[in-house]
Amino acid sequence: MFDIRPADAAHREDIVKLWHQGWHDAHANLVPDGVLPYRSKNHFSLWMKESEDSFFIASDDIGAVGFVSVNGPEVVKLYVSDxxxxxxxxxxxxxxxxxxxxxxxxxxxxxxxxxxxxRAERFYAREGWDLSHSYEGALWTPKTSNERFFVLTHRFEKDLTLPP
Structure with a gap:
């Protein structure tokens, strides 16, 4: 069993670890090589510090198993451990x-x-999310960097008018 609750400062390290591992597992082979130096654990910590998202963490008896973040109408990040x-x-x-x-x-x-x-595309489709459109999206880099990287990005949408 696991529970989901708002993340606090004590969860920061767990989130960064899950995010770093999950991002590299799912994205490292899909992005320009030049972005990879900006995907260290330290950069994920900085990215999280700059984020205005609300983070929620899932934990079981052993520890953190995943997290999700939201901001406005967007599910921003969703990662689970192997x-x-x-x-x-x-x-x-x-x-x-x-x-x-x-x-x-x-x-x-x-x-x-x-x-x-x-894997993510199929998961979102199974969960009732519809592919709205695709575009060249900018990847995060630190505010101090002048480098910009772009990757083909899918935007999924879901009607939430009915209670879940």
Whole structure:
């Protein structure tokens, strides 16, 4: 069993670890090589510090197994540990985020997914998210960097007018 709760400062290291591992697993082969130096654990810590997202963490008896973040009408980040894949944690985190957005009065939610992340694309489709469109999206780099990188990005949307 696991529970989902708002993340606080004590969860920061767990989130960065999950995010770093999950991002490299799902995205490293889909982005320009030049972005990889900006995907160290230290950069994920900085990225999180700059973020205005609300983070929620899923934990079991052993520790953190995943997290989700939301901002406005967007599910911004969703990552689960390797050991949590196939256990329902990702589905529970996405449902949790959808419920939070619905309760905040959001009628149409959105999320972005790097094109080619087939596992995520299939997951979102199974969970009722519709591919709205694709575009060349800018990847995060620190504010101090002048480098810009772009990757084909899918925008998924979901109607949240009905309670989850």
């Amino acid at each position: 050991r949590a894949r196939g256990t329902g944690v990702a589905q529970a985190l996405l449902s949790f985020a959808e419920k939070r957005l619905h309760e905040a009065g959001i009628e149409r939610a959105m999320l972005l997914c790097t094109a080619g992340n087939i």
